[in-house]
Structures are given as C-alpha cells and as structure tokens.
Amino acid sequence: MNFFLLEALANAGGAIGAGLGAIGAGIGIGQIGKGALESIARQPEAINDIRSNMILTAALVEGAALFAIIIGFLAMVL
C-alpha cells in the first residue's frame, strides 16, 4: 500500500461516513416533520408548542449528523 492509496482511502472513508451520517439525520428529520405535520393537522391550536418542540428535536438529530461530519472530516485531515 503506498501513501497515495492510503490517503485516497482515508478521504473516501471520511466522505462515506459523513454521507451515511447525513442519511441517518435525513430520515430522522423527515420523521420529525411527518410527526409534527400530523399532530398539527389533528390539533391546529397546538401549533406553537409543536413547532418549538419540532425545532428542538430536529436540532438534537442534527447534532448527531454533525458529529458524523466532524469525525469524517478528521478522518480526512488527520
């Protein structure tokens, strides 16, 4: 294994890892949006509570995806 191949594999690994993290977060945020929309359709008067909780949960999911992206980035750089 020479150096160029190792670096290419590290880059590929980082990019694939970040992409997988993004897939997971995409599914998660999609589920949150689905749940929020359904509950708003059921109870339109609760829209304010639902909206702030939706943003909060989406932020938590997004945090997990960002961890994946940062670790992928570290795999490329280090």
Added chain:
Amino acid sequence: MVYKSIKSLLVAVFSISLVFFYNASFAQHPPVEEPVKKEKIFDANEVIFGHIMDAHEFHFLSYKGADGHMHHATIPLPVILYSKQKGFSFFMSSAFHHGEHVVDGYALLTNERIDHEKLDRNKYAAGKIVAVDATGKIDETVSLFDISLTRNVVQMLLALALLVIILIRVAKKYGTGQGITTAPKGMQNTMETIVNFVNDEVAKPNLGAKSNKYLPYLLTVFLFILINNIVGLIPGTANVTGNIAFTFVLSIISFVVILFSSKSHYWMHIINPPGVPGWVKVILVPVEILGIFTKPFALMIRLFANMVAGHILIICLISLIFIMGSLNQYIGWGFSPFSIAFTIFIYFIEVLVAFLQAFIFTILTAVFIGQAFEGGHDDHAHETAVAH
C-alpha cells in the same frame, strides 16, 4: 431480489476499489510540472479557506493593476506578538505587505511560500505569523504568542458595541416612560419581541419558577450569537460564529452554568440511576457520565458546523462561476445567473439559520439547566421558598 441487489452492490464496491488501485499505480509518477501549471487556475480551496479562517486583515478584493502587480483592497488590523527572546512587538498588519516584507524579525506565511519551501502543511498555514532569522529563514527556536486583534476579534468587539448601543438606547427610552404606559416606539418593538420570545418560548417552559434567575444569561447568549451571526453575513466580514474557539468559549460558559445550577438529584440520577437493574448500570453509568460532557460539546459543534457550512455553501456557489470560467470564459458568464440566483436563495436561508441557531443554542442551554436543577418535590418547594 435481495441477493441480486447485494450482488450488484458488491460489484459496485469492487469496481470502485479497482479504480483506487488504478490511480495508485498512476500516482507513482509525481507531477513535476504541476506548480507551474497551477498558477493561472482559480484555486477554490484557497478562496474558501481564506474566507472561513481568521486573518490579520479584512480582505475585500484583489485585482491586477495597470502596472501588472496584484493589488489587494484590505483594512489592516493591529498585530501584537510576544516571544521570550524579542519581547512585545506592535505594528499594523499592512507592514507585511501581504507576506512580502519582514517586520521586526517576523514574517507572514503565504501559500506561495509554503509551496515554494515545501513546508509541513500540518504545522504551517497561510496567514500565520512566524519568527524569521536575519537571512529570512524560519526560526523554529522562537516560541511565539500571537495575541493580535485579528478580524474575528475586531468584528466581535464591533458587534458587541453595536448591541450595547442598541440596548442602552432602548433601556433609556423605557427610563423616560416610553413603552411602559404608552406604546413602544422604534427599536423598542424589536427588543420587546425578542425578550418576550426568549421569556415565553425558552425560559418559562424549561425553567419554570426559576426562569427569572436565568433570563439575563439566556438573553445575553441569544442576542450575542444573533448579532454575530447577522454581522457575519454581511459580505466582506469575518465568520465569527463559525470559529471553533468562539463556540468553545460559549459552550464552556453554558457548561459552568449547568454545573452550578445542578442539584444532588441530578447527580444521583447519573451515579445511581433508579429503577435500573444492576448489570445495566455498568453500561448506563459511564454513558451518563459521558453525557455530562457531550451536551456542551454538541452545543459547540452544532453552532460551529452550521455557520461554517452556510458560509462554505455560499462561497462555493460563487466559486463555481470562476471554476466554470477557467474552463471557458463564456461558460462562466452563462453559469453566473444560475449561481447568483441560487446564492441569493441560500442567503435568505442563512438569515433564517442565523436566528434558528441562536434560538437552538439558547433553548438547549435552558433545557440542560432545567434538567440539572429539577428534582424531587421536596427540593423544589425548598428552592421556591429560598427564591422568594
């Protein structure tokens, strides 16, 4: 069906790995003439990182003058350096002439120099100040402390001054009676909306009776992040909230506030989770202990990554015009309307993200503080008795 898709997946994976091997044998011939060829082509990497990273000047544009030299339109900033051998040095960053001059035995690294002298990219980066000896070689024996007012620092202070001026003016208006018995006027409307929002949506639902105690902190964090996000969106300014040091300090402050407001109930839940079988505790307790630190860490990464991603996205879309233009000038011109339209679209999303990230940082801090002090009913009754 499943087997078939797995098979095609395997084929795809192996063909990709074959491409790697193919490239590996190719890469053994080191590209000798590359540095010469690279000079003309637009370097998107340099532009993007030049925008994202901190710098010793505000850089607006570079152009080639009639005399054939490159000119840079910049605002220079003060440089403050300290080393044991040379003591303190103060000068303006314009004295470097963009890395061409040596000042007081210090030099500013540029990309050209790093490429030319084949310096270690992990150790030296463009825009970093290094100590040099009399011949102009980098002197590694001098340990240098760079405490300059870089553009992130200057912009943060300016944004802070702006925020303080706005808030003091609004506060003075309330002092004269405007807005208390009569309708609020001008900037009061904005601030009242923000304060009400943070109070009603962030503090009250998460902190309950103790919300007034934490409201000053939450409002400070919200307004500080918000103003830095908004000022950072103005073209030509620095990317303050996309600096990991900035978000690190904010998250450390949140961490300290969370720890100081924690009650014994919170710690008992971590060390000895109730209603959990013994063997699960072996796994759960380390996870819970780790959770104390991952909360502020996630706060730090979230704000940093969101702001950096937004700025990179905008600058990438702009760079795309020049990448296309380096293929062919007409492709560049033809591509620019799409690129600019998409940039404006992303720009509006970034304004939304600026508010959203300030809100998310504040609400998560409030949620964590709420988790830290809420507990048994006895504790709570005691707290409210003390508070009144």
